Amino acid sequence: MSRQQLQQPQEPRPIISRRSRPAKAPLSREIIITTALDLLTREGLAGLSLRKVAAALDTGPASLYVYVANLAELHALMLDRALAAVALPTDREGGWRDRLNAVLASYLRVLYDGPGLGQLALSTIPAGPYALRLTETLLDLLLEGGIQPAVAAWGVDLLTLHVAAVAAEQSTHRAQGDDTLGPVTQAVGAVSAADYPHIHALRDELLSGGDGARFGWGVEVLINGILHAPDLPPARAGSVLLSVKPMEAQEP
């Protein structure tokens, strides 16, 4: 594909307008984020670049650096702005679990809508105001459910991490043209019953449950696990990783 196609206001040379700077949008932080998000939803995270954002704003890449420190910061700003669309409960009617499910589902949908937002949610630190608002809401819901504060704090982290991971996995697989029958389907489906008996026997279950059902079940498991969690985070900090008994790897 050629390199045309993107910028539409590219008259050969409008020398006449170079004089008075006719309108030439003042180029703010806001429209940079907006255009970047727009480009993201249309071309995905891989197709997003500072140069394309600049081209869409009819300017050069260097101009953006006045408002944005670097690409990573733009990513973080984009993620937080996207989180503004997460639907939060407005009142306290209905069970707290239903409301929690709704918030998480909305969070997932937002991350789904922008291809690559899931990866961003995992790779950038969500410290913006909308991310904090989401955390605050989730904390509130877990506390309403009678969960101990310390457990709730870690539980929120677990839940948001899970949603981001599901979104990241899905969006990356979608980015590389995962048309109904991905390579994992082939690999798991054609696995030898002798070498991997369990995988072979459970191959239908391993591959079943597109999108919604699987995510809903996962959230259910997480909440149940949090409800049945060790009442407080164990005091033996950092011991798990080091307490791995030496075991030898075996040939597959």
Place this chain on the structure above:
Amino acid sequence: MSRQQLQQPQEPRPIISRRSRPAKAPLSREIIITTALDLLTREGLAGLSLRKVAAALDTGPASLYVYVANLAELHALMLDRALAAVALPTDREGGWRDRLNAVLASYLRVLYDGPGLGQLALSTIPAGPYALRLTETLLDLLLEGGIQPAVAAWGVDLLTLHVAAVAAEQSTHRAQGDDTLGPVTQAVGAVSAADYPHIHALRDELLSGGDGARFGWGVEVLINGILHAPDLPPARAGSVLLSVKPMEAQEP
């Protein structure tokens, strides 16, 4: 930094040896993966490129395309080769939960050791032999724990996704120089008690538990949740995402 530094056998022009091809490693798929993994552990995923791998092998980038279709395939091959190092239980002594914890901890450690392997585990489809071996082992452990087969199938997915997500989050944060006091610590620590009361009250708990403790607790929660899970994946497939009641977003 200059572009020297990497390739050591770079005599100006060894015309004499061009005759008999003295040793000039035959350049196989294996050593490409090995050198790529070597480069990954030393320079991280961002510092890994086909050109650097080629330079380390004293050749040009085009030569690698004989053995590897593209960068994504190399990534997948690297991930699977790295998974060979995951320590699996050799016998059936000890409780299944302890063995499960050990396998997951080893999995996490392997993903930790190669900076960027966590991101790879989320973005590439784990269909290689070592990934299948890991899945098979985890299935075996869950079934030994008396978990229903269908639940075990989805549970394995949940567990591996969680490990990969933790690794991905950690490794990306580590990549951008996260020295003890990251920006999230500042943001959460300095949050206003009026706007975000729960976050403010729980800020210590939100930030506590480095590495090991948090991961161990998360796995514990997941297993407990799987044990208390809905006995079988609900039949109402794909309804969760669509059953989100319309709720209005509120200002943060």
Place this chain on the structure above:
DNA sequence: GTTCTTGACAAACAGTGTTCGTTATGCTAT
């Protein structure tokens, strides 16, 4: 009316993945 700050931007730098066309090598068949 003259400074001075600052947003805008062209050009360049050092990289990236991937492809194309050509060479040279090692193996096979004559």
Place this chain on the structure above:
DNA sequence: ATAGCATAACGAACACTGTTTGTCAAGAAC
């Protein structure tokens, strides 16, 4: 032993990327 050939190896190029530098013009402050 010689000829033919599949193919590994590779130099060069293409179309990109993020980021920096230095210059220029417009608006604000004095």
